[in-house]
Amino acid sequence: MTNKESLLELKNVEMVVNQGTADERKILRQINLEIKEGDFICLLGGNGAGKSTLLNVLAGQIKPSQGEIFYQGKNIVQESEVKRSSYIARVFQDPKLGTAPRMTVAENLLLAAKRGERRSFRLRRLKDHEAEFKKELAKVNPDLPEKMNVAVDQLSGGQRQALSFLMATYKKPKLLLLDEHTAALDPKSSKKLMEATNDRIQNQHLTAVMITHRMEDALKYGNRLIVLDHGQVVKDYQGKAKDALTLQDLAAFFD
Numbered sequence: 535m536t537n538k539e540s541l542l543e544l545k546n547v548e549m550v551v552n553q554g555t556a557d558e559r560k561i562l563r564q565i566n567l568e569i570k571e572g573d574f575i576c577l578l579g580g581n582g583a584g585k586s587t588l589l590n591v592l593a594g595q596i597k598p599s600q601g602e603i604f605y606q607g608k609n610i611v612q613e614s615e616v617k618r619s620s621y622i623a624r625v626f627q628d629p630k631l632g633t634a635p636r637m638t639v640a641e642n643l644l645l646a647a648k649r650g651e652r653r654s655f656r657l658r659r660l661k662d663h664e665a666e667f668k669k670e671l672a673k674v675n676p677d678l679p680e681k682m683n684v685a686v687d688q689l690s691g692g693q694r695q696a697l698s699f700l701m702a703t704y705k706k707p708k709l710l711l712l713d714e715h716t717a718a719l720d721p722k723s724s725k726k727l728m729e730a731t732n733d734r735i736q737n738q739h740l741t742a743v744m745i746t747h748r749m750e751d752a753l754k755y756g757n758r759l760i761v762l763d764h765g766q767v768v769k770d771y772q773g774k775a776k777d778a779l780t781l782q783d784l785a786a787f788f789d
């Protein structure tokens with residue numbers, strides 16, 4: 535195996551809520567984690583283990599109470615969520631987040647394609663992108679290419695979530711955060727999106743952290759599986775150790 539470059543490093547990250555009150559609680563404890571370029575990490579843990587909080591800390595949505603976060607060696611712990619959004623993309627569980635409902639599929643994609651560019655976009659440029667958009671849409675959901683001119687609020691949950699995913703990855707982010715992005719979909723749509731997700735992560739060589747409650751998905755996808763419990767990383771399986779895991783091994787964490 536080649537030595538992969540370190541992309542993001544968390545050092546002694548802790549998160550305390552309701553500090554100084556009777557309700558004070560530590561919801562992240564001593565998180566020391568190195569995410570390497572090309573890692574596809576499945577993050578598993580029971581309800582309230584701290585998975586979403588960890589993603590919020592990575593995205594800059596919340597600042598940790600303690601600890602440091604290094605991105606390519608630079609300490610970004612004070613960097614805003616907006617600034618981090620130029621290199622960290624996120625897809626949420628709720629299909630309503632991540633897309634503009636009144637705009638068409640193509641207009642939404644144009645926003646994603648122009649993300650980070652200073653010049654304001656003009657809609658007539660849509661034509662220049664049509665062929666490319668169709669091709670990319672087909673990769674994440676076979677129904678989407680023919681819905682280019684349909685408003686996003688007319689799409690099914692599965693179609694909308696596939697679009698959110700495509701938008702998040704359109705301009706290859708350095709880090710992709712998936713917050714149970716298939717959990718709100720029916721089993722068939724969920725499976726289809728999970729397969730499309732894996733294909734895109736592999737083909738684009740993305741670095742990703744995916745929260746999932748589906749143990750089967752955590753076993754099947756990714757090169758690394760991290761188990762969080764009471765705000766702590768209790769397991770970090772990589773490579774062959776991950777490949778050797780079984781459902782029984784994982785179920786033991788949720789007894």
Ligand SMILES: Nc1ncnc2c1ncn2[C@@H]1O[C@H](COP(=O)(O)OP(=O)(O)OP(=O)(O)O)[C@@H](O)[C@H]1O
Nearest residue numbers: 551552559561579580581582583584585586587588
């Ligand atoms: N701002 C906050 N104030 C108080 N408690 C919080 C806050 N944010 C999160 N918590 C608590 O911290 C714990 C961890 O929450 P978090 O949402 O990160 O867990 P999770 O692993 O993502 O859970 P789930 O699988 O249920 O989504 C939970 O008990 C939650 O209630």
